[in-house]
Amino acid sequence: MKLGELEKLVLQYLWQNDSADVKQVFGHFEKTRGGSLNTIQSTLDRLYKKDLLTRHKEGHAFVYQAKVERHELIGQLIKSVTSDFITEDDSSLVAAFSSISKEFNEEQLLKLESLIEQQRLKLGQESK
Amino acid sequence: MIEGALAIWLNTLAIAVITFFIANLAVSLIISVLDQRFLGMEVEPRKNILWLLVVIPWCVAVLVSGYFLYKFSSLDPFSWSTAYAHWHHMDVYAVFSWHSITLLLALLGIAYVLIRKVSLLLKHKNELSLLSGFARKIGHQVYELELPQACAFTSGFLTKHCYITSGMLKATTVQEQAVILGHEKAHAKRNDPLKKWLFSILATFFLPSLTARLKLHMTLAMEQAADNAVLSEENISSTMVAATLVKVARLNAAEAPLVNNELVANFGADVLEQRVFFLLGQLELKPVNKLLTLIFIVLIIAASLSAIDSVHHLMETIFSH
Numbered sequence A: 001m002k003l004g005e006l007e008k009l010v011l012q013y014l015w016q017n018d019s020a021d022v023k024q025v026f027g028h029f030e031k032t033r034g035g036s037l038n039t040i041q042s043t044l045d046r047l048y049k050k051d052l053l054t055r056h057k058e059g060h061a062f063v064y065q066a067k068v069e070r071h072e073l074i075g076q077l078i079k080s081v082t083s084d085f086i087t088e089d090d091s092s093l094v095a096a097f098s099s100i101s102k103e104f105n106e107e108q109l110l111k112l113e114s115l116i117e118q119q120r121l122k123l124g125q126e127s128k
Numbered sequence B: 001m002i003e004g005a006l007a008i009w010l011n012t013l014a015i016a017v018i019t020f021f022i023a024n025l026a027v028s029l030i031i032s033v034l035d036q037r038f039l040g041m042e043v044e045p046r047k048n049i050l051w052l053l054v055v056i057p058w059c060v061a062v063l064v065s066g067y068f069l070y071k072f073s074s075l076d077p078f079s080w081s082t083a084y085a086h087w088h089h090m091d092v093y094a095v096f097s098w099h100s101i102t103l104l105l106a107l108l109g110i111a112y113v114l115i116r117k118v119s120l121l122l123k124h125k126n127e128l129s130l131l132s133g134f135a136r137k138i139g140h141q142v143y144e145l146e147l148p149q150a151c152a153f154t155s156g157f158l159t160k161h162c163y164i165t166s167g168m169l170k171a172t173t174v175q176e177q178a179v180i181l182g183h184e185k186a187h188a189k190r191n192d193p194l195k196k197w198l199f200s201i202l203a204t205f206f207l208p209s210l211t212a213r214l215k216l217h218m219t220l221a222m223e224q225a226a227d228n229a230v231l232s233e234e235n236i237s238s239t240m241v242a243a244t245l246v247k248v249a250r251l252n253a254a255e256a257p258l259v260n261n262e263l264v265a266n267f268g269a270d271v272l273e274q275r276v277f278f279l280l281g282q283l284e285l286k287p288v289n290k291l292l293t294l295i296f297i298v299l300i301i302a303a304s305l306s307a308i309d310s311v312h313h314l315m316e317t318i319f320s321h
Helices: A005-016 A022-032 A037-049 A070-082 A106-127 B005-040 B043-074 B077-081 B098-133 B166-171 B174-189 B192-203 B208-231 B238-255 B262-279 B290-318
Strands: A019-021 A053-058 A061-066 A094-096 B135-139 B142-145 B152-155 B161-165
Touching: A005 A019, A005 A022, A005 A037, A005 A061, A019 A022, A022 A037, A022 A061, A037 A053, A037 A061, A070 B098, A070 B152, A106 B238, A106 B262, B005 B043, B005 B098, B005 B208, B005 B290, B043 B192, B043 B208, B043 B290, B098 B135, B098 B192, B135 B161, B142 B166, B142 B174, B152 B174, B152 B192, B161 B166, B161 B174, B166 B174, B166 B238, B174 B192, B174 B208, B174 B238, B192 B208, B208 B238, B208 B262, B238 B262
Parallel strands: B142 B161
Antiparallel strands: A019 A061, A053 A061, A094 B152, B135 B142, B152 B161
């Protein structure tokens, strides 16, 4: 699923403004980048079909809202594309610096930090 | 009942499937026995051994079925019937037989794995494409994602991209970022995302517990290789890489709740510990014994070749054609 430039801008607008109908969105973009009401309507429809927006009817018009916040969406996408291929199905598709290092306890981390410090001291003494 | 060329091909396929199971069983036994020993092998040879383990059942299946086909087509019927390994009805194939059930199950199994992997690949591609829409290019192959959590990863099969979150950039120093990005670029250079995907497909044909062990070993080997690649860069020491690794682990641990599943926790911790021990030179990694590896390969081929007739006869004793 790829997002076009206008789709990203509309999504960004809805992240900044809780909800809006097509006229309000068009009103904003008419001043900043031009375009027609139909273009904005079809952009909102596409975002809705991509499951990025929710909508409800108020009078005759649909009012659109972003389904999740920007950070939440990025976080969900990262979690999904990096889900560990050892424990979950398949993220045999990424090689992550940190994805395999999420599950430890404080004791294990302290032990490793102390080991690294010892090695640093040892190397420091050897180089003197 | 099918006779002639088609029967020969169907019987050859049946032989390939049964051989695959026998070789898979033999390899599973090796993995179970030598599991911990893999950790003591040098990184690159270990990766080769892991590839060999997942590929060998397929190769043995092709070799043994090819051998049967060759023997059938090159010898006269009398010497064929007394040969060491034989299939007494090579040119006759009973459609309603256990051979057909074996073939059908094998085909369904392979189709299920491939369809599942491809659909997951497409889902991943979609999500990554959406994610890249929110990314900002900050260097060659490197993209920043605006997110408070610390994360860095590499993805893509042909066009490889390294992603790093703004949270990670904020929480780390320039030198630590050089370690993280050096590590990610090493993954990209080695085509690790594609290799991991292919490896996971081949590993899926083992028992689930062995699949998980194989993937864990491959992940560890790939991570160690990428850690090692960073050391070739100027002004980056092994203690620096190890310290960055632990720091990122600490950042992740602070953000993600601890997993209760002991097995999962041990997996993650083992990989981190092994990487740190490796960087600090605390592991005595040894080269792979090539002669022993060759003996294992020959033994698996010989076992598959000699067991196929027994399996065949056993099945035909239990089930009729």
